[in-house]
């Protein structure tokens with residue numbers, strides 16, 4: 001049986017939520033990470049990823065300038081840095097350095113990959129849509145990388161700062 005609910009309460013009802021880290025080079029030349037839940041694949045061929053980012057984020061201006069971003073799926077063990085990237089702004093902080101995240105240069109765009117993540121996707125922005133209090137940036141995936149350790153587990157958001165891998169039910 002369904003009962004009426006306040007809209008936002010219903011939208012928040014279905015935890016866990018997807019968890020990703022976007023990395024965008026900012027105007028100072030710093031690679032800035034931002035924790036994102038609003039992300040989805042929108043096309044298989046060509047492969048496309050869309051992210052939704054609020055204008056108040058430092059990453060928003062950086063996206064307009066760089067027109068490129070990396071999406072990393074953080075792995076178990078990266079909970080603390082992922083909280084930092086979602087709760088502090090890179091406006092006055094080098095978040096990657098503060099978080100202690102190991103990075104290597106991306107291969108096709110001017111960005112960096114998270115070495116210990118489950119996977120990384122290099123994207124070029126091909127479109128932007130204002131959707132209310134966020135804007136969707138559509139990225140064409142131009143390169144992808146996966147962790148060669150098959151035991152690495154992806155983490156999901158069970159709350160704003162509560163992350164964990166998801167166990168498959170028996």
Ligand SMILES: Cc1cc2nc3c(=O)[nH]c(=O)nc-3n(C[C@H](O)[C@H](O)[C@H](O)COP(=O)(O)O)c2cc1C
Nearest residue numbers: 035036037038053054057058059086087088089090
């Ligand atoms: C679990 C989680 C998910 C988030 N998802 C988004 C999102 O999809 N879009 C967004 O604009 N902000 C999202 N945020 C908020 C940003 O990560 C946060 O405001 C961050 O500090 C912005 O960093 P910046 O100013 O360096 O860009 C999320 C935060 C958390 C903790």
